[in-house]
Each structure stands twice: as structure tokens, then as C-alpha cells.
Amino acid sequence: MMAARLGRAWGPLVRARPVARCSQAVASRMCSSSRNAATPAAEGFFSRLAREGQIDSGMWQGAALLGGAVACVQLSSNEQRKAAVGALLAAYRKCGLSERITDRQLVEDFVRKNVAAACNVLMASPVFYFMFSKVHSQTLAVSSIRAFTGTLRIVPFMGAFYGFFAIVAPFVTAYFMERGQTYSEAQGTAAMAVMLSGFVFIEAIVELRGCGVMFSQMTASSFVLFIPALVGRLAAGVLTQQQKVGSESEPLLPSSWLDGPTWQQHTYMTFEMLHLDREFLITTGGTTVFQHVLNGITWVLLTRGKSASLPDILKFIFGGMNGTATSGLFQFGKTFVMRFGFGWAWNWCSSQQEMPPLSNLLLVDMPVFNAFLE
Numbered sequence: 001m002m003a004a005r006l007g008r009a010w011g012p013l014v015r016a017r018p019v020a021r022c023s024q025a026v027a028s029r030m031c032s033s034s035r036n037a038a039t040p041a042a043e044g045f046f047s048r049l050a051r052e053g054q055i056d057s058g059m060w061q062g063a064a065l066l067g068g069a070v071a072c073v074q075l076s077s078n079e080q081r082k083a084a085v086g087a088l089l090a091a092y093r094k095c096g097l098s099e100r101i102t103d104r105q106l107v108e109d110f111v112r113k114n115v116a117a118a119c120n121v122l123m124a125s126p127v128f129y130f131m132f133s134k135v136h137s138q139t140l141a142v143s144s145i146r147a148f149t150g151t152l153r154i155v156p157f158m159g160a161f162y163g164f165f166a167i168v169a170p171f172v173t174a175y176f177m178e179r180g181q182t183y184s185e186a187q188g189t190a191a192m193a194v195m196l197s198g199f200v201f202i203e204a205i206v207e208l209r210g211c212g213v214m215f216s217q218m219t220a221s222s223f224v225l226f227i228p229a230l231v232g233r234l235a236a237g238v239l240t241q242q243q244k245v246g247s248e249s250e251p252l253l254p255s256s257w258l259d260g261p262t263w264q265q266h267t268y269m270t271f272e273m274l275h276l277d278r279e280f281l282i283t284t285g286g287t288t289v290f291q292h293v294l295n296g297i298t299w300v301l302l303t304r305g306k307s308a309s310l311p312d313i314l315k316f317i318f319g320g321m322n323g324t325a326t327s328g329l330f331q332f333g334k335t336f337v338m339r340f341g342f343g344w345a346w347n348w349c350s351s352q353q354e355m356p357p358l359s360n361l362l363l364v365d366m367p368v369f370n371a372f373l374e
Contacts, residue, residue, distance in 0.1 A: 196231060
């Protein structure tokens with residue numbers, strides 16, 4: 001009798017404690033996806049790591065596509081490569097591309113540059129997805145796995161993104177040249193025009209899928225904020241890095257520092273060695289605000305799926321993981337660190353005068369193209 005009375009008296013308090021703790025720590029223990037809410041009781045360590053690391057069919061599809069592309073290029077003969085380049089250029093002309101754009105400009109400024117830009121993004125993406133996971137309180141092991149699963153998951157979309165750009169941009173450039181712009185002016189105008197077209201939706205899919213958001217979790221309301229923020233980030237990031245491929249970097253520090261005191265000389269050489277240049281500053285600073293908005297939308301979709309609403313997204317953007325102004329500012333600071341890391345890796349890849357490893361595997365270097373053009 002006494003035990004029963006004590007049970008009735010203390011029962012509500014005992015039951016209330018886990019709820020209180022859960023409400024206080026819900027942000028830090030959010031699962032990576034709404035589909036992960038129900039964790040199998042007997043799940044092993046490696047099975048759980050694979051699930052939380054988002055090793056899924058999308059990752060395997062990306063790995064197969066990337067491996068197939070590298071294999072096709074590496075196993076082909078020089079004659080086959082030259083024939084492929086010739087067929088590509090002939091296809092441009094058959095589709096009506098003006099002779100205002102020469103074959104060499106077509107190859108160097110559109111085909112090669114976009115393939116190299118795609119490779120640079122893929123090589124820098126592990127930093128992005130690792131940092132995205134870490135700023136949202138994932139473990140080191142899970143973040144490390146997601147760094148590569150996220151990168152492989154975006155391979156098909158990156159191929160479509162830069163492939164579409166390489167195909168369409170020459171025609172848009174020729175269009176603006178016919179209306180009085182110089183080649184360099186028309187290139188910049190065309191890049192912005194293509195970027196702001198429906199083409200931006202491909203990049204939206206890249207962003208969401210790479211972070212693990214399934215198509216079934218995406219909502220129409222989330223794109224109301226996502227697309228404008230993405231356009232801003234693309235203008236400050238993709239366009240800047242795409243135009244930088246193969247060109248000289250603009251120093252962030254004045255060249256007079258090379259003749260100044262020892263500390264100035266060392267600082268200048270360190271910045272130059274790490275490629276901390278003006279494009280890096282634009283890419284990092286210009287994309288942080290937009291990335292904070294994108295991170296908020298992505299995380300809410302991951303944790304709430306179809307039930308996510310616009311108020312939920314805004315609450316996370318301004319309130320962070322804990323729903324307070326301080327937490328929101330802290331989350332923004334973590335986003336800056338995230339963009340700093342990814343921006344540096346991306347800028348470093350784009351700054352290389354020699355093609356990085358992945359670009360070399362896909363023969364983005366010029367000898368094959370030069371052999372055909374000559």
C-alpha cells in the first residue's frame with residue numbers, strides 16, 4: 001500500500017525529468033534527418049556510423065559516375081580524345097554558334113574552364129560538408145564520413161551544372177557581342193545572365209542533396225528564401241572562382257610590403273603561399289551571410305522534413321540551435337568559420353596554375369586541346 005502511494009506521488013516527477021532535460025538539450029541532440037528518428041535498438045556501431053554518415057544510393061551513384069568519367073578518359077587513346085574535341089566543337093557550330101568566338105576561346109574559356117571549375121568544387125567540397133556537420137554539432141567521425149559522402153552525392157548535379165554552363169554560355173556571350181559588347185564584357189554579362197536563369201535551381205539541388213536532404217523532405221515554401229540567398233552566394237562565390245581559373249590572383253596586401261620591414265615581407269609571402277588574395281576575401285566575406293540563411297533552411301529540412309514551415313526556418317536563422325539571439329549570433333560565427341575553411345580550400349584550388357590531380361585525371365590540361373587546335 002505504502003509503495004503504491006509513493007509510486008503515485010513520485011511518478012509524475014520521475015516522468016517529468018527526461019522531458020525537461022530533452023527540452024533543454026533538444027537542439028544539441030537533433031538527429032541528422034527526420035528519417036533517423038527511429039534508431040534500431042540492436043544497431044551495431046558501424047551500421048549506425050554508416051547511417052549517420054549518410055552512406056546512401058546517391059553517394060554510390062556519384063562515385064560510379066565520377067569513376068566512370070575518369071576511366072573513360074584514361075582508357076581512351078589520343079586519337080579518340082582529339083576526335084571527341086573535334087566533334088564537340090563541330091556540335092557548337094552546327095547549333096549556330098557565331099565565328100565571333102574562336103575555337104581556342106571556346107575550348108579555353110568555356111569547355112576547359114568549366115570542367116576545371118567543377119573539379120575544383122569537388123576537391124574543396126569535403127571541407128564544406130565536414131564543416132557543415134561540425135557547426136551543427138555532429139561528431140568528428142560522422143562529420144568526416146559526411147565530408148566524402150556529401151561530395152560524391154553532388155557529382156551528377158555538378159556535372160549538369162557546369163556542363164550546362166559550358167554549353168549555353170558561349171551562345172549567350174555571342175548574343176551580347178552582336179549587340180556591341182567586347183568579348184570580355186560579354187563573357188561577364190553572359191555568366192550573370194545564365195546564373196540568374198532557371199539554372200540556379202540545379203545549384204539548389206546540389207546544396208540540399210549534398211547535405212543529405214532527400215527529395216521527399218524538400219518543400220516549396222523553403223525555396224522562397226533558399227533561391228534568393230543562393231543567387232547571392234553564387235554571385236559572390238561561383239562566378240568569382242569560375243572566372244579566376246587560369247588567371248593571375250589579385251594580392252590582398254600591397255606589393256610595397258615586399259620591400260618593407262621583415263614582418264611585412266614574411267606576412268606578404270605567407271599570404272601569397274596560402275593564396276589569401278582578394279578573390280578569397282570576396283568569396284568568404286560575401287558568402288557568409290547568404291550561407292547562414294542556406295544553412296538554416298537546410299538544417300530545418302533535415303530535422304523536420306515536409307513539416308518544416310517558414311516560421312521554423314526564420315526561428316533557426318535568427319535563434320540558432322537554442323532559439324535565442326545569442327545562439328543565433330554564435331551560429332552565424334560558426335558559419336563564418338565554415339565559409340573561411342571552404343573558401344580557402346576552393347580559392348587554393350582555383351589559384352593553381354598547374355591543374356590539380358582530379359583535373360589531370362580528366363585531362364583538363366591543354367595538350368590534348370592544343371594538339372587538335374594546331
